[in-house]
Amino acid sequence: QVQLVESGGGLVQAGDSLRLSCAASGRTFSSYAMGWFRQASGTERMFVAVISWGGETTTYADSEKGRFTISRDNAKNTVYLQMNRLKPEDTAVYYCAASPLGYYTTQTGYDYWGQGTQVTVSS
DSSP: OOOEEEEOOEEEETTOOEEEEEEEOSSOGGGSEEEEEEEOTTSOOEEEEEEOTTSOOEEEOGGGTTTEEEEEETTTTEEEEEEOSOOGGGOEEEEEEEESSOOOSSGGGOOEEOOOEEEEEEO
């Protein structure tokens, strides 16, 4: 069982940066692939980024490539999402998720989810 708590969201202006954090409970954090998803109002939850167990491999949605960076610190049981050059269309609730079974870019691969953190980007 893993519990995830996101933090770091807020209201920023276009072009600003934010770093989201996701703290995980449990001693098996390093055995999970970790993903970030986001859900804008009235839309489906969408994949943002995923990082492998040891952090060697990352994958991003096309719209985030070059602007967002996912990383993890297994000693701190934490995964991060650094978001640069934010745009109004990045406004959403951001969720982190843990996958014990594999490396996925779809929601169905993830067993554990945080409660989400709101990111609002004004123009």
